[in-house]
Structures are given as C-alpha cells and as structure tokens.
Amino acid sequence: MAAAKLAADQSLQSLALEGEELGRKGAQRLSRALLTHGALRELDVACGNIGDAGMAYLAGAIQRSATLEAVNLRNNSIGGSGCAALAEALLGAQSGYGRLTELNLSHNPLGDEGILAIAKVLGQGGAALRDLDLSSARSAAEHAWEQFGIALSGCRLASLKLRQNPAIGDVAAEAFAQSLAKPDCSLSEIDLSFCGLRSGCARLIGAGHSLQQLRLFGNVAGPEAAEAFGLAAGAGAQLQDLDLSRCHLGGSAGAAMAAALRCSAAADVSLQELHLDRNALGAQGVVALAEALGAGCQLRALTLRENRCEDTGAGAIAEALGHNRSLKELDLADNEADGGAGGPTFYDMRYGVSS
Structure with missing residues (x-):
C-alpha cells in the first residue's frame, strides 16, 4: 500500500504511515x-514494527535520497x-545527497x-x-551516554530530546555540559525530563552560551538548581525557557529562584517561561518567589501547580x-x-495577569 502510494504520485512530498504495521517486508517494498x-520530503512510519531488518532496508533508501528532510521512526522495535x-x-549520506535534518528514533x-x-x-x-x-x-550504561555527550561538541544539532533515559546521570551530564560550553556548539533546546540527573541539573543550567530551552522535569535537582540559574543569569546565559517541575527543589528554592529572576530581568536576554510544578515550595517559598514578580519582571509564563502555596502564597x-x-x-x-478568610480567589489570579 505504501509503495503503491509513492508510485501513483511522483510529486508526493509527505507520506504518513503511522500505525500501518509495515513489518520487514513492508519496509523492504517501501525502500x-x-x-x-x-x-x-517527510516520511512517518511510526509504530510500524519494522524491526532491525526493516531498518536496514530503509537505511539504504535514506542514504540515497536527495529530498528526504524528516523521518519519524518512533516505536518500531529498532x-x-x-x-x-x-x-x-x-x-554515507554526509558525503553524498544527504538532506535529512529531523530524525525521531x-x-x-x-x-x-x-x-x-x-x-x-554526531562526532563526525x-x-x-x-x-x-x-527518548526512551x-x-x-551511562558510559554510552557520556560518549554521546562528548560527541555533541562538533555537531550542528539545534534540538535534542532525551526524555525517559534513566541511564543519563551526572557523569553524562558533565560531558554534555562541556560540549555545550564549546563555542561551536549550536544546541538551543534540550529535553532531559525523567532521566537520572542530580547535581548534573545545576551543571547543565550553568553551561552553554547557545542554550535557550532546558527541560529537566522529573530529575532530583534540589535547591542547587535554582542557585545555578541565578549564577548563569548573572553571567549572561541565553536561557529563555526552564522546566524544573518535580525536581525536589523544596521551600528554600523560592528565595534562590527570586534572586535568579532578578538577575535574569537585568540581563540582555531574560527568562520568558518558568515551570516549577510539584516542588513542595510551600507558602513561604511562593511568598519569596512572588517578591521577584513585580515591576521589572520579564516572565511571560509561570506554572506553580501542586506546591501547597495556600492562601498566603496565593495572596503574595x-x-x-x-x-x-x-x-x-x-x-x-x-x-x-x-x-478563604479574605484570601484571593483564582478569579483574582486571572484578573491580575496582563492581557
């Protein structure tokens, strides 16, 4: 069916086959x-169960294609x-036709x-x-991810998603950070949600001149991550979108994050989005954070779900x-x-947000 679609329309630029269960034989015909x-230009064979044999067939076609720019191979038992x-x-494509810029594995x-x-x-x-x-x-072995991190220094990647890879720990994070610090590193977006990071979170926040978006949801960052952001902002970091949701920040992180936001607001490039959901900031932590949200704050989006801020924090x-x-x-x-007891309602919250 997939091969027939291509044969019937030689001008087709996008082919979506998600869930078609191509298998090895289907992948061979498609190749x-x-x-x-x-x-x-775009090929989506997600959830096609092509396996290693089917991938080998498609690899040859990808290498020889002069037009393919995006390929989705998600969930294919590869x-x-x-x-x-x-x-x-x-x-092989690097020295030939290769135009593939987007790859989902x-x-x-x-x-x-x-x-x-x-x-x-990446290393080449x-x-x-x-x-x-x-992702996933x-x-x-963390050693594999450490080598991967080292290879990032010389590639042209702009966006990298590595969600749900618990083998990525602090050793790998150090390799990532060193690559991000290289002047020729072009990475601007990294998603490391639900990995095995601890102190590596703070290390990554402080690394990289080109990094604009960093997602660390679900790692054990601790309050040190908030302090690291403050130092990075003061040093001229380009970070505009930071996700530290469910990162075990705790109540003490509120004041540290407030100080970081003030540094960011004074920088040439300031943080635009901050996600701090489910961090047990508590009322005191949210009150401390609120002190940095007044005049001069440059944030456009802030999420604080499930932080037990209560009426005191909401009032601030x-x-x-x-x-x-x-x-x-x-x-x-x-x-x-x-x-309750004269505290603000969520209507008050919505009314207070600029429109």
Whole structure:
C-alpha cells in the first residue's frame, strides 16, 4: 500500500504511515519505492514494527535520497543493529545527497550499541541533522551516554530530546555540559525530563552560551538548581525557557529562584517561561518567589501547580501581579488556596495577569 502510494504520485512530498504495521517486508517494498521517488520530503512510519531488518532496508533508501528532510521512526522495535545500519547510512549520506535534518528514533530499544552508533555520526559532524529525538532508548550504561555527550561538541544539532533515559546521570551530564560550553556548539533546546540527573541539573543550567530551552522535569535537582540559574543569569546565559517541575527543589528554592529572576530581568536576554510544578515550595517559598514578580519582571509564563502555596502564597502572587506587566500565563492549580478568610480567589489570579 505504501509503495503503491509513492508510485501513483511522483510529486508526493509527505507520506504518513503511522500505525500501518509495515513489518520487514513492508519496509523492504517501501525502500524500493523511495529509491525511484524524487520529491518526498517527510516520511512517518511510526509504530510500524519494522524491526532491525526493516531498518536496514530503509537505511539504504535514506542514504540515497536527495529530498528526504524528516523521518519519524518512533516505536518500531529498532535495536542496536538496526540503528547501526541507519548510522552508517547517515555517514554515507554526509558525503553524498544527504538532506535529512529531523530524525525521531524515540521509544526504540536502541541500547548501548545504538547510542554509540548515533554518537559516531554526531562526532563526525552529525550529517545534516538539526532535530534529534532519542527518548526512551533503553540504554543501560551511562558510559554510552557520556560518549554521546562528548560527541555533541562538533555537531550542528539545534534540538535534542532525551526524555525517559534513566541511564543519563551526572557523569553524562558533565560531558554534555562541556560540549555545550564549546563555542561551536549550536544546541538551543534540550529535553532531559525523567532521566537520572542530580547535581548534573545545576551543571547543565550553568553551561552553554547557545542554550535557550532546558527541560529537566522529573530529575532530583534540589535547591542547587535554582542557585545555578541565578549564577548563569548573572553571567549572561541565553536561557529563555526552564522546566524544573518535580525536581525536589523544596521551600528554600523560592528565595534562590527570586534572586535568579532578578538577575535574569537585568540581563540582555531574560527568562520568558518558568515551570516549577510539584516542588513542595510551600507558602513561604511562593511568598519569596512572588517578591521577584513585580515591576521589572520579564516572565511571560509561570506554572506553580501542586506546591501547597495556600492562601498566603496565593495572596503574595496576587499582590505582585498588581505591579506586573509581562506575565501572560499563570498556573496555580491544586495549591490548597480557596480564597478563604479574605484570601484571593483564582478569579483574582486571572484578573491580575496582563492581557
């Protein structure tokens, strides 16, 4: 069916086959059709169960394609050998036609072999890749991710998604941070949510001249992460979107984050979005944070869900909003603030946000 679609329309530029269960044979037929098609730019074969054998067939077609720019291979049972075949194809394409800029390999059992294969590609310039997703790659050894981090220094990636990879710990984070600090590193967006980071969170926040978005949701960052952001902001960091939700910040992080926001507001490039959901900031932590939300604050979006801020914290936020002209989005859901005893209601919160 997929091959027939390509054969029937030689001008087709986008082909979506998610959930089609291509299998090995379907991938083989599709690869043959791709070899004779001169217009396709986007290919989505997510959830196609192509496996390593099917990936080997498609790898050859990807290497020879002069038009493919985006390929989605999410959840296809691709293991180490299939990923290695794709990596060799990308290296071959680097000296030939290769135009592939966006690659999604998430939710595949790539293992250490697959991660090291992709690291080899990145270490040799990364072909034309700009957007790479390796979330939930099921790699067990942090050494593989450390090598991957080292390889980032010389590639042209702009966006990297590595969610749900618990083997990425502080050792790997150090390698990532060192690569981010290199002047030729172009990474602007990294998602490391639900990995195995602890002190590595603070290290990553303080690294990278080009980093604009950093998502660390679900790691054990601790209050040191807030302090690291303050230091980074004072040193001229370009960070504009920071997600530290469910990072075990605790109540003491409120004051540290407030100080960081003041540093950011005074910098040339200031933080635009801050996500601090589910961090047990408590009323005192939210009150401390609110002190930085008045005049001069540059934040456009702030989320504080499930932080037990109660009416005291909500009241401090409401008061700060009276002087704030930048905030467009505020989320205070599930904070045990009901407006009792004269406290602010969520209507007051919405009314206070600039529109």
